[in-house]
Amino acid sequence: MKNESTLKLDLFLRSTPDRHLQRTAVVMMGSSKPDILWSPHHADRYVICDSELSLYRIGAVGTSEAKAGALLLSEETAATLLAINSDTPYMKCVAWYPKHEPECLLAVGQANGRVVLTSLGQSHNSKCKELVGKEFVPKHARQCNTLAWNPVDSNWLAAGLDKHRADFSVLIWDISSKYSPEAVPAEKLRLSGDADSGMVVTKPLYELGQNDACLSLCWLPRDHQKLLLAGMHRNLAIFDLRNTSQKTFVNTKAIQGVTVDPYFQDRVASFFEGQVAIWDLRRFEKPVFTLTEQPKPLTKVAWCPTRMGLLATLTRDSNVIRLYDMQHAPTPIGDETEPTIIERGVQPCSENVISSFAWHPSTQNRMVVVSPNRAMSDFTVFERISLAWSSTTSLMWACGRHLYECTEESAGGGAAEKDIATKMRERAQSRYGHDTVQLWRNHLLAGGTDPQLRSLWYTLHFMQQYTEDLEQRQQGNKQSLIYSGIKNIIKSSSGTTESRRCWKGSDRPTDVAQYHSEERSLALQLCGWISRGPDIDVEPFLKSLEQEGEWERAASVALFNLDIRRAIQILNKGASAEKGDLNLNVVAMALSGYTDEKTSLWREMCSSLRLQLKKPYLCVMFAFLTSEPGSYDAVLYESRVAVRDRVAFACMFLNDNQLPRYIDKLTNEMKEAGNLEGILLTGLTKDGVDLMESYVDRTGDVQTASFCMLRGSTPEVVKDPRVQCWIENYRNLLDAWRFWHKRAEFDIHRSKLDPSSKPLAQVFVSCNFCGKSISFSCSAMPHQGRGFSQYGVSGSPTKSKVTSCPGCRKPLPRCALCLMNMGTPVSTCTGTGKSDEKVDLPRDKKLAQFNNWFTWCHNCRHGGHAGHMLSWFRDHSECPVSACTCKCMQLDTTGNLQPSDNV
DSSP states (O other): OOOHHHHHHHHHHHTOOOHHHHHHHHHHHOOSOOEEEEOSSOTTEEEEESSSEEEEEEEETTSSSSOTTOEEOSSSEEEEEEEEEOSOOSEEEEEEOSSSSSTTEEEEEETTSOEEEEESSOOOOHHHHHHTTOEEOOSSOOOEEEEEEOSSSTTEEEEEEOOOTTSEEEEEEETTOOOOGGGSOHHHHHHTOOSOGGGEEOOOSEEEEETSOEEEEEEESSGGGTEEEEEESSEEEEEETTSTTOEEEEEOSOOEEEEEOTTOTTEEEEEETTEEEEEETTBTTSOSEEOOOOSSOEEEEEEOTTSTTEEEEEETTBSOEEEEEOTTOSSOOSTTOOOOOEEEEEOSOSSSOBOEEEEOSSSTTEEEEEOTTOOEEEEEOOOOOEEEEOTTSOEEEEETTEEEEEOOOOSOTTOOOOOHHHHHHHHHHTTTTOOOSSGGGHHHHTTSOOHHHHHHHHHHHHHHHHHHHHHHTTOGGGHHHHHTHHHHHHHTOOOOEEEEOOOTTOOOOOSOEEEEOHHHHHHHHHHTSSOSSSOOOOHHHHHHHHHTTOHHHHHHHHHHTTOHHHHHHHHHHHHHSTTOOTHHHHHHHHHHTOOOOTTOHHHHHHHHHGGGOSSHHHHHHHHHHHSOTTOOHHHHTOTTSOHHHHHHHHHHHOOTTHHHHHHHHHHHHHHHHTOGGGHHHHOSSHHHHHHHHHHHHHHOOHHHHHHHHTSSOOHHHHTSHHHHHHHHHHHHHHHHTTOHHHHHHHHHHHHHHOGGGOOOOOOOOBOTTTOOBHHHHHHTOGGGTOOGGGTTTOOOTTSOOOOBOTTTOOBOOBOTTTOOBTTSOGGGSTTOOHHHHHHSOOOSSOSSOGGGSEEEOTTTOOEEEHHHHHHHHHHOSSOSSTTOOOOHHHHSTTTTOOOSSOO
16 A cells, blocks of 8 residues: 555656656665566566665667666666556565566565565556455564565465564465455454455465574475475474475574575575575585685575576675586585585676676576666676697687587698697607608608608618617727717717819819818718718719709709719709709709809809809809808808708818817707707707707607607616606607507507616506415416416417416406306307407417406406406496496496597
8 A cells, every 4th residue: 555655756756757867766765775686587677676666678778678768787788667666665575476477476575574466567467457466464463584486386475474472484375365254353354454355365375484583485496396495593494385294404594595506406505694505405414515704794695597506695785796606516425525616706887886686587697786776787797718628639618508619720721730739649640750660761650741850860760770880890889979969979080181172074173172080971971971881972862862853952962072063964854854943954054164263253143143042052052162162151051951961061071170160059059949950960968858858849749759869869868857758748648649559559669769668567466365476476486387378368278277376276266257267268268259359459479368367346346357348348337246236347437438549
C-alpha cells in the first residue's frame, strides 16, 4: 500500500520529463545501499533496488534500445529506465520469479517479515494479475533477511527471518495457496491492514528452523530441488522437505551469502566477515578450504553463471572485486590436499565505491556494478590467457571458451624460416648425426642447404680421415693435434721453407712467395684442398668442385696454386655448361691478359673494376693478381669467401709471423659470431666449446652441438658443463617428441664415443626370499655353463630353463597368464602365438627378447612375461589375476603412449 509521501513522490516523478532528475530524486529518498538483480529470462534487463525498484534495459550505444537520455554504462553499452515501483517500502531483500511467465514478478521481503509479490510494468498475464499484491505474513513480525524461489517448483518461495523464541525462522510459502478465513482469527485479519483479505496468506507450506535466525538461503540442485541449504545463526543446515524431521548441519560462523556453484552442484560458498569458506556437500564436516581473509567485511559473493569455478567477492567500501579461479580443484583428493586457486582483483570503475554487482546470466564473464549513488558500469572480466607450446612447435592458447591453435607454416614461398625445433625434429627422423662412416653425409641428412653445417661435417670428416691415417702409421702423438684445430697445428709448426714458383704452363718467374711445412700441409688437408698422401695435388679437389658446379671457386683455387691456364679452362667450361654464366668467358678473357708489370693498364683497370664484381671468388681472383707480394688483405678478409678457402690461402702465402696473427684474429671472429666454419680453426677444444656456445645461443641447435662435441673431443671437453647441458637437453627433446628409440640410439652412439657416459645397470631382478640379484648370481656361476640369458631373458627355446633362484633355489614367481615360472622362455609357453611375436622389437644383435622380460605392476605386485602382459592389456583394462581390480596399465601416464618415431 502507498502512503501519502510515496504518492506525492510518484506524482513528482511522473511530472518530471528528465530521467536523470527522476533518478536523482529517488537517490535522495533512499537511505540503503542499492543492490542489482538480473532478469532470469531477459538477458538485457535488470533491476536496481534500494528504497524502490527500478527496471533498466541495457543495449548498445546508438541503437533503438538505448534511447535519448539513457545512462552510459561503458563505451559500447547504455541503460534505459523502463519502470519504477515504489509500492513496497521497507525492502530488505528481493527475489525474481524464475519462470518466464509471469514475466516481471518479484518477491520483496520487508522489515516486518512480510513477503509481498509485486511487478514491474504492465502485465496482461492473468496469473500475474492474480499474484501481484499478494502478501505472506508470518505469525510474529520480524525482519525478513533472504528469499529464494525454488527453480523447479516455482510456486515455492523460501523466506529466512530473524529469530523469534516462539516461531520458525525458515518459512516456505506456496504462492498459489488460497486464504482460508476459518483458520485465522479475526484480530490477525484486521491487523494485516489489507481490505482484500484474499490477498493475505498466513499459513506457510513448511516451517523449519525453530528458535533460530536465518541469514541466507539457497535451493540445492539435487534430489529434485527438495533440499534447502540455510545459513542459520551458528550453523549451516540442510533441510530435506521429503522428511522435515531430519536435518544435516555443521557448526560454523560462515553462514552468510550461501550460494551453489552452478557447474558443480556439491560445491557451496559462504562467508563470515572477511573470510569465504568453500564447502563440499559430500563431506560436510568442515570446509574444503577457506580463501584468504580480507581486511574488511564482505558484502557479497557470487559464482559466475557462465564460467566454471569462478567466484567473485566484494568487500565493504571497496572499488575492487576479487576473483578466485577454482576450476582446477573441483573436488578434494585427500585431507592433506591443498587445491590450487588463482586469485586476482578487477576494478570495474576507478572512481566510485562499489555497492553491489551482478553477473550477466548468459554473456561470458560480464557483470554490471552499481555504486551507492546509483552510478552503474558495464564491465567484462577478461580471462587469463593460458599458453601451451607443444614439443612439436604447435602453439595453443585458451581465452574463455575459445581455444586457438597456431601451427608453423612450411618454409618457402616467402614464408618465415622454420623454427629450430622443427628442424631438429626433422633431422632426428632422418638419423642426422648417426652416419659415423661418411661423416660429411650428415649435412645432407640435415637438408644440405646450410653452408655452416656443410663446412662443419666436412671438417669433422677430414679430421676423422687423417686421424685414421695416423693410427695406421702409428703416429698416435699427432692424433690429438688434428682434433685441436688448425690454430694449434700452426702454432706447433717448425721448419717452414719458402719457395718461388713460376706460373704453370709459363716459363716466366713470379714474385709470389709460397711457404711449405708438414703442419701447413696438414692444414691444407683439413681444408680439403689436397687429399691424403705425400703428394700435394689440388686436381682432385678441382674436379669435385667442377662436378658440383662451383666454377668460380674452382677457378680461384687453381689460380691460387699459380695455374692460370687451368683457371681459364675452368671458367670457359663453366660458361659452356648447362645453365652456365656466359660472363665467365669475359672473366677468362680478362685473366688471359694478366701481366705482372705494376704500371700496366691491365693492372690499373682490374684494381678499379674488381669491386664491381658481385661474385666473391671472381673478386678475390683479381685482388690476388693485383696485390703486392705479402699483402693479401683483400683476399683474406673477404667475408663472403668460405673460411676454409681463406685459411688454405693463408697457409700458402703468409709467413710464420703473419700466419698465426691472422689465424688468431679469424678464430676470435668466428667465436664471437658463433660460425660453425670456425671449428676448422678451434677444433674440438675449449675454444671450440666457446664457439659452439655462441652458436647455440644464436640458433638453439643443441642437436648439432651434441653430435659435434662427441666427435673426438678429449674427456675434459666432453665433461664441460656446457657440453653436458646440450647433450641432456637434446635427450630431453627426443623424449618430449616421443622419439624414444631415437633417444636410445643416441645414448648408444654417445657411449661409443664417450665410454664414461655409459650408464650403470639401473634395474635388477632380485629374489624375493634371499634378496640376491638373479642376474648377478647367474654371472657368478661359470662352472654351470649358464649365462644370464637363460634366466628369463633369452628367447631361444632350445636352451635349458631355470625357474628357481640360483642363490637359494627358491622358485621364481609365476606368470599370471601362462602360470609358468619366470625364467621359462615365452616361446615354450602355451597360448603364445603371432600376437606375442608382434611385441618383439625387430632389433639386430639383441641382448634379449623383450617378450621374456620380467614385468610386474608396482601397485598390485602382479605380473608375468612382458609379451603376455602386453597381449593381455591390449584387450583388457584390469589385472589378469582373479579378484584383482587394479588397472595396472592405466597407472602409468605413459603406458598408453606410442613412440612417434618409426623403427
